[in-house]
Amino acid sequence: MDMRVRAADILPEDEEALLIGRVWSKQKDGPCVVLLRQERLLDLTTLAPTVSMLLELPDLPKHLHGKAYEDLGPLEAYLDGSAGDLLAPCDLQAVKAAGVTFADSMLERVIEEQARGDASRADAVRAKLAPVIGDSLRGVVAGSEQAAKVKALLQDMGLWSQYLEVGIGPDAEIFTKAQPMSSVGCGQRVGIHPMSEWNNPEPEVVLAIRSDGVIVGATLGNDVNLRDVEGRSALLLGKAKDNNASSAIGPFIRLFDDAFTLSDLEVARVSLLVEGRDGFVMTGESAMSAISRAPSNLARQLLNRNHQYPDGAMLFLGTMFAPVKDRRGQGQGFTHEVGDRVEIATPKLGRLVNWVDRSDACPEWQFGTGALMQNLARRGLLQG
Incomplete structure (x- = not known):
C-alpha cells in the first residue's frame, strides 16, 4: 500500500494548538514524548519519560510555553520514516471506550x-x-x-x-478497547480480524484523562467495529474490539488551554472519508452536540471511587454514525476492503489517517510496558 501523509494534511487549522505526541526516534533508539512547535518535534522526555506522567503535571501548559527543549527534527521526517515513526499519542494510559452514545x-x-x-x-x-x-x-x-x-x-x-x-439508561457502556501502547498512530495500518465480513470504521473523539479524573485534552480515534462478530453475541465484544492494530489514535493530543476548551469539543463536527482501491468512496459528517451523554458525564462514569486508573485513561466517546452505504451488493450495506484509506477529521484536532488491512497482516504489537521500562532505563530516563 502507498501509505503517505504529509504534516499539512493532518494538523489542526489553529497554528497555536498545543499538541502533545509520541514518536519512535531512530536517533534516541526509543520512544520520545514530544511537543509540536512550528511543525518541528521537541523532546519532552526529560520533563516526563511518558505521556501518562506528562499529563499528570499540574499547570502543564505553563511548562511548555516558551521553554527550550531538544529539537528532534521536522514532523515530516517521522511521517516519511526517515527519522522514525509517529506513534499513537498515549502510552501507559488505559484505552477505554463508551458505546452507543449517539442515536443513529x-x-x-x-x-x-x-x-x-x-x-x-x-x-x-x-x-x-x-x-x-x-x-x-x-x-x-x-x-x-x-x-x-x-x-x-x-x-x-x-x-x-x-x-x-x-x-x-442511567449507566453508560464503558469497555476496554485496547491494551496500553497497543494503539496505532496516524499513517499506520489499522486491522480488521479476518473472521469478519461485515465491519466498519468508528470515527470518534477521544478524551485524555488524568488519574484524578480531570480531562486535560482530546484527540481523534478509530474504534474499529466488527458488526457481524458483535452482532452474533454481545459476549464476543472482546474478540470484536481488542484485536491487533484495531485501535487507532492520533495524530496528537490537543491540550485544553485558553484557546481550546471542553466547550469547543462539545460543538465539534467530525467528518469521515473512506476511499477504496476499488474506487468506492463514502463520506459523512456528524455533530458532537448529538451525543446522548455529556463527555464530562462519561469521564465520571469511567473514573470514580469504584474505578481507578493511576496512569490515566484515553476514553473513546462513541461513534456518531454507522455507515450503511451498499458496497458489495444491494442490501449488503458497508464493509471494509483491504487497502481502504480512512480519514477522520475535525478542524481543531486535525486529521487521523489510516489504511485498512487484516489484523494478522499488520505488524504484531510487541513493545509493551516491560520493553518500555527497559528502554527508558537504558537511556537513563527513569532516575528519581
Whole structure:
C-alpha cells in the first residue's frame, strides 16, 4: 500500500494548538514524548519519560510555553520514516471506550443484534425498526425522565434491547478497547480480524484523562467495529474490539488551554472519508452536540471511587454514525476492503489517517510496558 501523509494534511487549522505526541526516534533508539512547535518535534522526555506522567503535571501548559527543549527534527521526517515513526499519542494510559452514545449508531447496534450479525438481513430489520426506534431516540438525554418513558414505551412494544439499555439508561457502556501502547498512530495500518465480513470504521473523539479524573485534552480515534462478530453475541465484544492494530489514535493530543476548551469539543463536527482501491468512496459528517451523554458525564462514569486508573485513561466517546452505504451488493450495506484509506477529521484536532488491512497482516504489537521500562532505563530516563 502507498501509505503517505504529509504534516499539512493532518494538523489542526489553529497554528497555536498545543499538541502533545509520541514518536519512535531512530536517533534516541526509543520512544520520545514530544511537543509540536512550528511543525518541528521537541523532546519532552526529560520533563516526563511518558505521556501518562506528562499529563499528570499540574499547570502543564505553563511548562511548555516558551521553554527550550531538544529539537528532534521536522514532523515530516517521522511521517516519511526517515527519522522514525509517529506513534499513537498515549502510552501507559488505559484505552477505554463508551458505546452507543449517539442515536443513529444506537439504532444500528440494535439492528446488528436483531440481524444476528448477518449483513444480508440488516436492510429488512432497519426498515422495520427505524421508523419506531429512530424517532423515539433522537434528542433523548440518557438517564433522564424522558428516557425512562421511552424505555417503558419500547418495552411495551417488545422492542427493548441491551444496547438501548446502555444507550439511554442511567449507566453508560464503558469497555476496554485496547491494551496500553497497543494503539496505532496516524499513517499506520489499522486491522480488521479476518473472521469478519461485515465491519466498519468508528470515527470518534477521544478524551485524555488524568488519574484524578480531570480531562486535560482530546484527540481523534478509530474504534474499529466488527458488526457481524458483535452482532452474533454481545459476549464476543472482546474478540470484536481488542484485536491487533484495531485501535487507532492520533495524530496528537490537543491540550485544553485558553484557546481550546471542553466547550469547543462539545460543538465539534467530525467528518469521515473512506476511499477504496476499488474506487468506492463514502463520506459523512456528524455533530458532537448529538451525543446522548455529556463527555464530562462519561469521564465520571469511567473514573470514580469504584474505578481507578493511576496512569490515566484515553476514553473513546462513541461513534456518531454507522455507515450503511451498499458496497458489495444491494442490501449488503458497508464493509471494509483491504487497502481502504480512512480519514477522520475535525478542524481543531486535525486529521487521523489510516489504511485498512487484516489484523494478522499488520505488524504484531510487541513493545509493551516491560520493553518500555527497559528502554527508558537504558537511556537513563527513569532516575528519581
